[in-house]
Amino acid sequence: MNPPPGGTSAAAPFSRLLEMLRPDLLRFAFWLARDRSVAEDVVQETLIRAWKSKDELKDPAAARPWLFTIVRREHARLYERKRLPTVDVEEVEALGDPALASDGDAGLTDLRRAIMQLPDEYREPLVLQVLGGFTTAEIAGELALTQAAVLTRLFRARNRLRVIYGLAPAEDVE
């Protein structure tokens, strides 16, 4: 098939970049929304936004945080626009969402459920850090928090997961 008039030489690398990062965008959206359908819609709209704004991305190496930021905004926008109900964690657990299951590794499934149950304020910075590769300073900028607040939230998130993992929690910080 022939390329369209004007060609796609500049668009093709960007398209590949989006395809390459899409799996992690989907995961990130899922951990934000805790709902697979919403996550897919968020990522779909994220890709559209990214495509329209691709000229803003000067450095392909910065694509990952750039796209994660768009996912966050689209997630917030989707809830605002559609007034979707927030996900009831108990309901999610009761559903036994197969997305959380891990073949032959019940511990991993338990850990995923524990992450699902973290309050948003703890879960989001943790996912940005571990899945997104954001530094604590970048998370602070993303969430409009002080770096000290981010450190506390990350500490508390891991402290809660320690218990699930069978470890003694550390003394909480103020």
Place this chain on the structure above:
Amino acid sequence: MSGALEHRDVRLAVGADPGHLSPEVEAHLAGCAECRRFRDETLALDGRLRAALELPLPEFRRRVTPVRRYALAASVVLALLVAGGAWLFRPSSALAGEVAAHVQEEPDSWNGRDPMPDATIAKVLETAGVEFDARLPVVYAYPCPFRGGRIAHLVVQTAHGPLTVLLLPHVNVTRREKFSEDGLHGLLLPAGSGGVAVLDRDGTVDATEADAMVSAVRWEK
């Protein structure tokens, strides 16, 4: 050196970002077995945490969640089509690979035995903007995102077993193409302004059956 930093300060730093510790924290750890153990436990937890967050993506499409799947506004669908424009003109060989990869992401789609309810099929077709002959036994139907738009992902039972039929209203297929990708055999066929992909996992797609699928399609315009 346990004097400069308190244990709790060190555990806050470790618990917050175990992979990036300051020289002061490292110095404390060198002289404090308890905090070192806390650090080691946290690093082990982080390894599991990373694995936990990396969800198996094939699971994402294994269950049809009603209502919200179909909730995209018309303006969003239009935007999808416009923004996805660059994808539409990529070489068909790339399309064959994408089609096969898409089907491989939904392995359970092949397992349906019972015909889907007519209302469900109708909703899927409506979302994709396509009509399909309802007399064919459709045992799986899902309105999947693909190349910036929605497609109808169907599995149809035939005398020779299940065939996957992807109705691609926004993907311009200009010529017939036979392919084998990723363990799947298929045909890409032009159909109106779009295309149809027919895939079989057990052998070469029968051309007559594939043509029958195309003749069962009508794009909504």
